[in-house]
Amino acid sequence: MAKTQIPASATESADPDSASEPGPEDREAAGRVLTLASDALAKLRDTLDGRFSQAVDAMQATQGRVIVSGMGKSGHVARKIAATLASTGTPAHYVHPGEASHGDLGMVTRGDCLLVLSNSGENQELGDIIAHGKRINTPLIAITSKADSTLARAATVLLHLPEAEEACPMGMAPTTSSTMMIALGDALAVALMERRGFTKDKYRELHPGGRLGQMLVRVSDIMHPVERVPMVKRDTKVPQAVAQITASGFGCTGVGDIAGRLIGVITDGDLRRHLGADLVSRDATEVMTPSPRTIAKDALAGEAIAQMNEVDPPVMVLFVVDTASNDPQAPVGILHMHDLLRAGFA
CATH class of the missing domain: 3.10.580.10 (CBS-domain)
Structure with a gap:
């Protein structure tokens, strides 16, 4: 069997001091993505209103867990937000909307709070978890860019993403929108940390392994x-x-x-x-x-x-x-x- 030839450039040292400048097309693409993301985050910051505090109120008041859900790229972001919340003092976990329709709705119980992400707000897969939350009177926080979508109308608290151009050349792949979702999730987690008075000692209890845990050993x-x-x-x-x-x-x-x-x-x-x-x-x-x-x-x-x-x-x-x-x-x-x-x- 013939060996695959690896380009010499791929085997060179990863020393950042020896790295060459990116090509003009690559630099232009990277610059466009980062600029659009930066502009979108600034717009998101400037459009935050009292509904952000209402969302923090709902998550802080929950007696159970924050159930985070989303489909596709929004689902990947939702997993990250759930992990960040759980590691910073807010019990949370991710529920896949497809699996929810096949038994995992049992993970959503009275006393929980739903945080659902969808850029379009029209994902059919989210229907069952939204309906289940309504049946058991679970607060629903929605993150979406469509204020008139099905998800937005069902929400107890709507966190509306401002209109922003996706960095994908076709304007279709979630890029700028998913960046805003991640940032908004981080903002919720940090606001909850500060409200709860989450200390370094509490942080260490949840991060006993690795470098983070070691840094906080007393x-x-x-x-x-x-x-x-x-x-x-x-x-x-x-x-x-x-x-x-x-x-x-x-x-x-x-x-x-x-x-x-x-x-x-x-x-x-x-x-x-x-x-x-x-x-x-x-x-x-x-x-x-x-x-x-x-x-x-x-x-x-x-x-x-x-x-x-x-x-x-x-x-x-x-x-x-x-x-x-x-x-x-x-x-x-x-x-x-x-x-x-x-x-x-x-």
Whole structure:
């Protein structure tokens, strides 16, 4: 069997610095698409009215889920909007209108809210899901460019897309219109996030995997608890401090005052620097490094990495404190560089 010949240009490096300029026809096509999209989004922004807030009201008030539906390209956009809503604190899922007519109408229940997308507003496949929503008194938010369409007339809230030219040379393939739908879906999701007071912690709960989840891991999630924090009193002799360092496995021990507040740290390096015949008779305060580095338990793990690496050589251990407590200098945990590495931080 003859091998397919791949053009040399297709195997070249994807280095953006080495990429050649697009051809004039390609640049013209890209420019037309982006310009039409930009103009349409500006028009959409300027034509938003009180119905947008009514749509947000309906979605926020729902006791169930936001059921997003659409056919064809509108269906692909609807899937994206449903995913964005669900990942930002608004329970939502996509229902295919064709499948809805064959049993999936059971996914739409009382207490839900329908968000239906159709550029023309006349997709026959949407009829059953719209009718079902009416039977169970489900609010219907419609996104369409045809204010006199069947979908628009059935809507509880109509989000009308302004008239805009499709970028397709034939003016038929959904391009500009689908861009407006995606942007309007994002606007709804963000408005709901802000109304709900959706925080970074809530966001992390819904994004535990991947880079997003990692970025929002807090020190308190991966630190060792207070019971594991190695501490000795300020008048502890060095041999007892060494025993604590050995037993803890962290390569150090904190030094506390009479109230348990952290006043210093003793590391293997501190011991080497104070080697001498009288080392065993010294108190902890005589060999410790005063004012050790600490980090708040609510800080992001990425902040801990940055703090460890801002000195040379890097610090391997940070004592964790609760800045909101009555005694913010009392350790509530300890964090080792290895803990951060195990959590996926380089």
